[in-house]
Amino acid sequence: MSDLSHPQDLVIKGATVLTKTGLVRADVVTCNGVVVALGPDLDAGLGARVLDGSGCHVIPALVDLHTHLREPGGEDAETVMSGSRAAAVGGFGAVVAMPNTNPPIDSASMVRDVMALGKDALVDVAVAGTITVGRKGERLSPFGEMAEAGVRICTDDGSGVQDAALMRRALEYASSVGITLAQHCEDASLAACGVMHEGGWSSRLGLAGIPAEAEETMAARDIALASRAGARLHLMHLSTAGSMALLAMAKQRGAPVSAEVTPHHLSLTDAELSSFDPRFKVNPPLRSEKDRQALLMAVADGVVDAIATDHAPHPAHTKQAPLDEASFGMTGLETAFSVVWGQLGHLGIEAVWRLMSQRPARIAGLVGHGGPIAEGSAANLVVVDLEASWTADPSRGVTKSTNSPFAGRSMKGKVKHTVHAGEAVVVDGEPSR
Amino acid sequence: MSQHGEFPRHLLSVADLGREGIEEILRLAESFEEVSSRDIPRVPALRGRSVALMFFEDSTRTRLSFDTAAKRLSAETLVFTAASSSLSKGESLRDTVQTVSAMGVDAMVVRHRCAGVPAQVSRWTDAAVLNAGDGWHEHPTQALLDCFTLARHRGNGTDLSGMRIAIVGDIVHSRVARSDIVAFVSLGAKVILVAPPTLLPSDMEGWPVETVGDLDEVLGTLDAVYLLRLQRERMAANLVPSLREYAHRFGMDASRMARLPAHGLVMHPGPMNRGVEISSEVADDPRCVATEQVSNGIAVRMAVLFMLLGTPAAKEALRAGSPRRPGSLLPDQESLHSSVPGAKRSAGV
Numbered sequence: 066m067s068d069l070s071h072p073q074d075l076v077i078k079g080a081t082v083l084t085k086t087g088l089v090r091a092d093v094v095t096c097n098g099v100v101v102a103l104g105p106d107l108d109a110g111l112g113a114r115v116l117d118g119s120g121c122h123v124i125p126a127l128v129d130l131h132t133h134l135r136e137p138g139g140e141d142a143e144t145v146m147s148g149s150r151a152a153a154v155g156g157f158g159a160v161v162a163m164p165n166t167n168p169p170i171d172s173a174s175m176v177r178d179v180m181a182l183g184k185d186a187l188v189d190v191a192v193a194g195t196i197t198v199g200r201k202g203e204r205l206s207p208f209g210e211m212a213e214a215g216v217r218i219c220t221d222d223g224s225g226v227q228d229a230a231l232m233r234r235a236l237e238y239a240s241s242v243g244i245t246l247a248q249h250c251e252d253a254s255l256a257a258c259g260v261m262h263e264g265g266w267s268s269r270l271g272l273a274g275i276p277a278e279a280e281e282t283m284a285a286r287d288i289a290l291a292s293r294a295g296a297r298l299h300l301m302h303l304s305t306a307g308s309m310a311l312l313a314m315a316k317q318r319g320a321p322v323s324a325e326v327t328p329h330h331l332s333l334t335d336a337e338l339s340s341f342d343p344r345f346k347v348n349p350p351l352r353s354e355k356d357r358q359a360l361l362m363a364v365a366d367g368v369v370d371a372i373a374t375d376h377a378p379h380p381a382h383t384k385q386a387p388l389d390e391a392s393f394g395m396t397g398l399e400t401a402f403s404v405v406w407g408q409l410g411h412l413g414i415e416a417v418w419r420l421m422s423q424r425p426a427r428i429a430g431l432v433g434h435g436g437p438i439a440e441g442s443a444a445n446l447v448v449v450d451l452e453a454s455w456t457a458d459p460s461r462g463v464t465k466s467t468n469s470p471f472a473g474r475s476m477k478g479k480v481k482h483t484v485h486a487g488e489a490v491v492v493d494g495e496p497s498r
Numbered sequence: 499m500s501q502h503g504e505f506p507r508h509l510l511s512v513a514d515l516g517r518e519g520i521e522e523i524l525r526l527a528e529s530f531e532e533v534s535s536r537d538i539p540r541v542p543a544l545r546g547r548s549v550a551l552m553f554f555e556d557s558t559r560t561r562l563s564f565d566t567a568a569k570r571l572s573a574e575t576l577v578f579t580a581a582s583s584s585l586s587k588g589e590s591l592r593d594t595v596q597t598v599s600a601m602g603v604d605a606m607v608v609r610h611r612c613a614g615v616p617a618q619v620s621r622w623t624d625a626a627v628l629n630a631g632d633g634w635h636e637h638p639t640q641a642l643l644d645c646f647t648l649a650r651h652r653g654n655g656t657d658l659s660g661m662r663i664a665i666v667g668d669i670v671h672s673r674v675a676r677s678d679i680v681a682f683v684s685l686g687a688k689v690i691l692v693a694p695p696t697l698l699p700s701d702m703e704g705w706p707v708e709t710v711g712d713l714d715e716v717l718g719t720l721d722a723v724y725l726l727r728l729q730r731e732r733m734a735a736n737l738v739p740s741l742r743e744y745a746h747r748f749g750m751d752a753s754r755m756a757r758l759p760a761h762g763l764v765m766h767p768g769p770m771n772r773g774v775e776i777s778s779e780v781a782d783d784p785r786c787v788a789t790e791q792v793s794n795g796i797a798v799r800m801a802v803l804f805m806l807l808g809t810p811a812a813k814e815a816l817r818a819g820s821p822r823r824p825g826s827l828l829p830d831q832e833s834l835h836s837s838v839p840g841a842k843r844s845a846g847v
Contacts, residue, residue: 268699271613271634271676276700341614385592387612389633 075489076107077448077482080118083125083418085437093123095444098487103440114489116482118448124418125436126158126188126445126483127402128425130247130325131222131301131373133394134160134190136182138167143378143465145179148398149186151376151464153490155398156480158445159189159426159434164200165223171195173210180215187483187490187498189445191429193218196235196246202227205235212242217430220247222301225283227253233290240296245323245428247299248287250308251349255279260388262335262350270338272388275350277305284308288315288322299428300324302375304349306359313368323428325373326360328397328404329470333357337470343384343391344470347377364420365412371425374401378466396469399462402449404471406478414451444487453479463496505805505813508620508627511636512680520684521656524646526801526816527794533570534796544573547807550603552578552595552619553630554610559768559792560630560639564607567799573807576603591615592622599623604807608632613673626806634671640767641677643798645685647791648722651763659686662719666692666748667726667775668737670699674767675726679707690716692748696737713748714757722763725750725775741774751777755785763787 077093082103084091094102094113133139134148143151145162152160162179164170170179176192183190194211198204200221208219219239225248226232232248239246256279261267263274284300288311291298303312303324315322329347334354337345345351363369377394384391397404405417418436426435433443455476459469483491490497505522506514515523533541549568553561561577568575578598598606605626608616613633620627631637648663649656663682669675669691682689689707691698698709710716717723728744738744745751750764758764764776764786772778780786805813 263700265701265703268670268701269676271632271636271673273634274700341617343618382590382592385590385618387591387610387615387618389612390591 074110074113075116075444075484075487076113077116077118077123077446077484080121080123080448082123083415083437085439088122088415093438093446095446095484095487098444100438100440100442100444103438116448116484116489116492118482120452121448121450121481122414123438123446123448124414125422125434125438126447126485127156127421128429128431128434129157129160129374129376129398129401130218130299130371130425130429131327131375132160132162132398133165133375133377134162135378136166136179141380141465145182145186145190147463147465148376148378149183149188149190150496151396151398151462153187153483153485154463154480154494154496155400156402156447156449156483157188157398158447158483158485159191159429159431160398161191161193161218161429163222164193164195164220169195169200171198171200171206173207173214176211176214176216187496188485189431189434191218191431192216193220193247195219196221196226197231200224202231205231205238208239208244209242212244216244218245218247218299218428220249220301222247222249224253225249225251229286229290232287233294236291236294236296236298240294245297245299247301248283249301250280250283250287250303251275252279252282255282258389259350260346261338262352264335264353266335266338270341272338275348277307277352277356280305280349281307281311284311288320291322292318292320295321297321297323302327302330302349302373303369304330304352304356304360306356309359309363309368313363313366316368323370323424325371325425326364326369327373327375328401328408329375329395331357331360331364331372331408332404333470341388343386343388344395344468344472346388346391346393347375347395347470348393361408364409369420371428372401372405372420373425374398376464378464379468381467384468394468396459396462396464396466398464400457400469400471400476402480403455403476403478406451407476410451410478414449444484446484447480448482449478450481451478453477455479507806508616509638509802509806510616510620510627510629512638512641512677512684515638517684520642520645520681523642523798523801523805524649524656526804527642527646527797529816530570530800530804531797533800540570540572542572543804543812544568544571544807547604548574548576548602549605549607549803549807550576550578550598550601550625552598552606552608554580554608554615555631557609557631560609563792563795564630564799567796567803570796571800571803573803576601591618595619595622599625605803628802628806631673633673634676635673636677637673637767638677639795639799639802640674641681642802643791643795644678644724644765644767645681646794646798647765647787648682648687648763649685650794651787657686658682661687661721662690663687663722663724664690664692664713664716664720665724665726666713666750668697668728668732669693669726670697671729671732672726678724679705683707690720692716694738694747697732713754717754717757718759720758720762722765723750723758724765727767727769727771728775745774749775749777750780752779755780755783758785765791768792
């Protein structure tokens with residue numbers, strides 16, 4: 066597919082475009098992966114591919130800070146290629162691949178291997194490294210070597226770094242090589258063998274709970290440690306009202322902290338577990354309605370920097386198991402934009418762009434992503450129809466896995482086309498390769 | 499929605515039944531109780547039906563009780579036990595269920611150490627699913643037999659109103675407590691939970707119960723005290739300091755027995771930890787009805803199986819008849835064949 070590295074000219078006709086000066090009605094012309102013209106009634110010339118954007122918005126392609134591509138080791142759930150196709154269909158132009166693969170991405174050579182897998186992908190695949198060797202929480206991963214290989218984010222995601230002294234040293238050291246540490250905030254002793262949020266529903270259902278404090282105690286600890294170290298800390302998939310309060314306080318004090326929330330925590334609650342359906346088993350767990358409302362408010366108030374999917378594909382049989390054996394996690398790439406638009410559409414498309422593209426690109430240090438769209442900017446674009454409604458159907462999804470919590474739910478707003486490096490990788494919702 | 503009238507298709511939780519469903523089971527159990535006293539304790543009510551006893555978690559008494567109940571109704575039973583996790587053998591829970599389902603069973607009685615498994619199973623099979631205890635969630639037939647036992651001693655039909663029942667001990671890890679609370683309250687009783695905060699669910703907002711930390715505070719006001727088994731793991735998890743302290747604060751012993759009103763019952767779902775939640779004197783006291791609970795379990799489980807698997811005509815016949823004269827409706831093994839609606843696996847269960 067090397068011919069695709071020289072994409073043809075492309076024009077998106079008739080859409081509203083997110084530019085430096087706001088939303089304007091314009092056509093967008095790209096050439097060799099760069100936006101070359103922006104204006105009304107443009108013509109790309111003979112041979113140019115025309116994408117219909119009428120009634121739609123063009124915004125910079127989305128950037129996902131938190132994607133599990135499962136390769137190597139989990140290829141029955143997802144591969145870098147299949148995950149990148151799902152990402153493209155979801156309107157993403159770049160994803161940060163989580164390092165909790167098997168083996169974990171804890172060395173420069175592992176980083177290069179996974180980057181190579183993403184070379185022909187439909188989106189840019191940035192690779193995160195682990196904080197500790199083997200994700201064992203014992204010894205620091207080689208941050209310097211991984212940084213030289215291109216890593217900008219390190220995380221032991223899947224579990225939190227339990228040892229406070231180790232986390233302190235990790236923050237101090239990583240800051241010197243330009244790496245941001247991303248923490249999965251979860252005190253293992255408090256979370257124990259919980260399978261859902263500890264609250265009214267877990268009490269009624271007799272399921273072991275994961276208390277909000279399992280997240281909040283580690284978030285508080287790491288905010289304190291990062292502030293002292295002066296190192297950048299990113300808090301992943303925060304899920305509780307208490308975490309939102311801690312984050313707001315940290316930001317007020319100017320702590321070097323950013324944070325993400327997920328579409329599923331913005332839209333679903335622990336009440337879903339009353340069906341005992343393991344599709345709703347995720348870590349951190351779906352929280353209470355009060356927590357969900359606190360997340361929505363914190364996003365609206367600008368306290369939360371980014372929305373990230375935590376796309377976590379799993380083979381079907383691991384979800385057809387008792388809740389205490391079933392895997393944690395849900396897919397999310399293909400539904401993220403619509404779920405977020407359904408919850409936050411009232412904030413406007415520019416707000417969603419900042420949460421799902423601009424700030425994630427900045428946090429991940431991704432060049433050519435995040436926009437806004439201008440002549441000369443990289444042609445990583447997504448065309449979204451904000452009025453479209455559709456029904457999520459994981460059996461028709463592009464990801465290899467079907468563990469979507471949104472199956473059968475009606476969605477508002479839909480990704481129509483995705484342009485990656487000037488190539489129309491998704492047209493009318495279908496991946497082009 | 500159910501071909502059996504208003505009775506639910508599955509019994510996954512006590513709440514599925516509602517007050518009327520519970521009362522119906524209790525009345526029916528009374529009819530079936532007489533069967534057990536016959537020379538040949540067997541009626542053909544479910545002849546030709548097959549019941550799979552799927553015990554993913556060890557439980558001798560509940561399995562034997564269901565097995566006996568099914569056999570007294572002339573149903574066949576298939577026993578499946580698997581202590582280890584299905585995933586560790588490479589077979590998913592769904593595979594296991596579909597395998598047993600493919601054998602053509604009419605009902606699955608499911609016991610599993612994880613909450614929700616019976617509900618999951620019900621989505622993967624056409625058989626009626628009966629929850630025989632799922633993790634800390636529910637144990638509906640235990641609650642029904644407990645109601646039966648209480649109602650028998652109360653002596654006012656199925657009504658428990660005005661009774662004060664304390665459930666004592668490890669509520670948070672108790673499927674019995676979760677089912678009993680719903681069932682007792684449905685029949686009009688007042689439920690008081692007695693436990694330290696570490697053994698209570700973290701959020702009980704909306705639960706129709708009163709909660710106290712001191713058994714002695716309420717003991718003199720109770721009509722029944724229901725003791726839960728305290729497992730040794732609870733010490734390791736620091737939920738209670740020691741068995742000795744637990745026994746001291748929450749155990750039922752002779753001195754507490756003396757303070758329980760004279761008519762007050764002591765109940766226990768078994769197996770009992772003598773010396774922990776119950777002293778030996780109390781366990782052997784005539785007011786302790788633990789063994790009565792066990793025998794009532796058979797009649798109650800017969801009633802539940804019959805409600806889930808009996809043909810509509812058979813159920814109509816029973817409903818129309820007087821529960822005081824069940825003999826005419828439940829002929830014995832020798833005399834029947836034509837008179838009783840039986841037994842074809844046709845009712846589209």
